[in-house]
Amino acid sequence: MLNGRTPSVKDVAAAAGVSLGTVSNVMNRPEVVSARTRERVERAMSELGFVRNESARQLRAGTSRTLAYVMLDGTNPFFHDVAQGIEMAAEDADLSLFICNSNSRAAREAVHVDRLLQQRVQGILITPVDPSASYLDELARRGVPMVIVDRVRDGESCCSVAVDDVLGGRIAVEHLVEQGHTRVAVIGGPESIGQVRERLQGAREIWAELGLPPDDLVYLPTENLTVAEGRSAGERLAGLPARRRPTAAFCANDLLALGLLQQGIGAGIRVPDDLAIVGFDDIDFAAAAAVPLTSVRQPRQELGRAAAQLVLDEATNPDHRHQQLSFTPELVARASTAVRR
Secondary structure, three states, X not given: OEOOEOOOHHHHHHHHOOOHHHXXXXXXXXXXXXXXXXXXXXXXXXXXXXXXXXXXXXXXXXXXXXXXXXEOXXXXXXXXXXXXXXXXXXXXXXXXXXXXEOOOOHHHHHHHHXXXXXXXXXXXXXXXXXXXXXXXXXXXXXXXXEEEEOOOOOOOOOEEEEEOHHHHHHHHHHHHHHXXXXXXXXXXXXXXXXXXXXXXXXXXXXXXXXXXXHHHEEEEEOOOOOHHHHHHHHHHHHOOOOOOXXXXXXXXXXXXXXXXXXXXXXXXXXXXXXXXXXXXXXXXXXXXXXXXXXXEEOOHHHHXXXXXXXXXXXXHOOOOOOOEEEEOOEEEOOHHHOOOO
């Protein structure tokens, strides 16, 4: 500090005995400044405690060296893994990443996006509450680089990166049938969430193709995709008549599956002997559960990295073309569905 104030570029120039333009070149185009002069300027910066005003520079440039990710649910480890993939791609491009959490609230999501526009971020990645929201169309019309993450959006107004959720539902239920189960519960909700709807669709498709009675695939809707809702679903399952009670459950995400597992163990239910369980996402907690959880794996970090690369291409490439990338899920079988022989 200089007499209680923050050192400025003028102070650095005066201390180093150079012009303001030379200081600017040292910060922005160091290759055009001689090594001796550059060293003198950098020494003056260090001695004065000068910190570059990056916000002001970015304001003049009209954009920032920052990407932003608006995640859907900050309590779900899946989205943290996606964010890690985005961050790795941002670091490779020498950019920072700003993370917001909409907490599955559309109004909060819209506020975050508005603030990010004010900050002139270089690109916005978003897992929207509603992929068809009209303000997303407005972003596209304004030319704001944007990628929809873990969602599919009608049309080609922007890029998107997602997993084939219908296929994920199919392979989860097919695995349970292969393990000998003929009464299966599908747990998840609300159906307004695209992934839940598509995973349920996949489960129903494969059930019908295998020629199993429709009534033996039991759908248990939940209010959200949390551990607490998984526990509640477990209580509802236990309350069904024994002749109608499913012997296996496919949960729309791992948090539901972990809650179901927790409730079952607490109630003395043997997993997988009395109830086999499949989750979705394959978060790290799935393998570390009391009974390691079979799950449909999404390539979480790869989703994030691919999304970041798309938004960077849109921000920097005049020949950019929007792409809708779809990743293939895979089943990771563990003890929660193992057949005891």
